[in-house]
Amino acid sequence: MIKLGPYEIHRIEELMLPYAGYADLIPDMPGELLEEHRDVLTSHQLQAETGRIVLSFHSWLIRTRHHWILIDTCIGNHKIYERKELAAFSQLDTAYLTRLRGAGAAPEDIDYVFCTHLHFDHCGWNTSMIDGRWQPTFPNARYLCHRKELEHWSSVQDDDYDVGPNSGVFDANVQPLIEAGLLEGVDDGYEIEDGVRLRLAAGHTPGHTVLELGKEGAQGLFSGDLIHAVMQVYGPQYTTVFCNKGEEAAETRRQTLERIADRSTLLFPAHFGHPHYGRVESTASGFRFIFAP
Ligand SMILES: [Zn+2]
Numbered sequence: 001m002i003k004l005g006p007y008e009i010h011r012i013e014e015l016m017l018p019y020a021g022y023a024d025l026i027p028d029m030p031g032e033l034l035e036e037h038r039d040v041l042t043s044h045q046l047q048a049e050t051g052r053i054v055l056s057f058h059s060w061l062i063r064t065r066h067h068w069i070l071i072d073t074c075i076g077n078h079k080i081y082e083r084k085e086l087a088a089f090s091q092l093d094t095a096y097l098t099r100l101r102g103a104g105a106a107p108e109d110i111d112y113v114f115c116t117h118l119h120f121d122h123c124g125w126n127t128s129m130i131d132g133r134w135q136p137t138f139p140n141a142r143y144l145c146h147r148k149e150l151e152h153w154s155s156v157q158d159d160d161y162d163v164g165p166n167s168g169v170f171d172a173n174v175q176p177l178i179e180a181g182l183l184e185g186v187d188d189g190y191e192i193e194d195g196v197r198l199r200l201a202a203g204h205t206p207g208h209t210v211l212e213l214g215k216e217g218a219q220g221l222f223s224g225d226l227i228h229a230v231m232q233v234y235g236p237q238y239t240t241v242f243c244n245k246g247e248e249a250a251e252t253r254r255q256t257l258e259r260i261a262d263r264s265t266l267l268f269p270a271h272f273g274h275p276h277y278g279r280v281e282s283t284a285s286g287f288r289f290i291f292a293p
Pocket of ligand 1: 122271
């Protein structure tokens with residue numbers, strides 16, 4: 001557990017795996033940048049034998065004085081993904097909910113579920129297979145995502161060329177929430193409570209949004225897929241193959257890093273390997289990442 005002012009922050013892990021190399025995930029990133037910062041790429045961030053980036057899939061759970069807030073709900077159990085590149089994520093059966101309970105929150109306790117965006121690995125536990133159909137996992141929660149994100153994914157068809165790996169996700173992970181009246185599309189600047197703000201950070205997807213925790217300059221920034229892998233702090237201009245609009249994603253990333261650099265703000269990304277979070281410092285040529293001790 002991480003204590004941050006009045007907040008408690010827990011990381012709820014679903015799974016961790018060496019996924020793909022930098023050349024596959026971020027094809028434009030020059031090999032020299034990786035060489036230059038080899039010291040950052042420990043075995044927790046890059047598997048040496050295969051050159052694959054170690055990706056963690058986890059939620060961040062915040063306990064405020066008033067609420068339990070769950071950020072991003074990973075992949076989920078028993079979701080079926082038929083595409084070859086998603087084989088590692090299909091039909092999972094993990095102890096995610098047990099880990100959530102271990103942090104002190106039963107599914108019924110969650111007050112808010114915030115999805116930074118609606119890719120398959122950020123909204124999976126929104127629903128569970130109960131009595132033969134997908135139903136809300138967190139029955140007492142209000143589920144939030146940006147209005148634009150909701151509009152985007154509700155208007156694309158599963159056979160649209162750019163849906164790709166997200167095929168079927170809306171029907172299984174989002175539609176049941178709409179039917180239960182639990183999902184709300186919100187605008188930029190929405191406050192869950194005093195000091196817990198949502199801020200649009202688009203590019204990865206049209207409505208990708210981050211959560212800022214704390215007053216007067218955030219104490220914590222929960223950044224979703226604004227940054228997938230640590231070398232994007234060192235080269236924010238390089239974008240992953242998963243980004244909807246690469247240039248916009250890069251500009252949003254650079255602006256965000258600038259905003260939090262050299263402050264006490266902790267950055268909580270969705271996919272960094274152990275220790276999973278840290279802070280950003282500016283350097284003569286850009287930024288660097290200081291992992292939490
Ligand atoms: Zn992701």
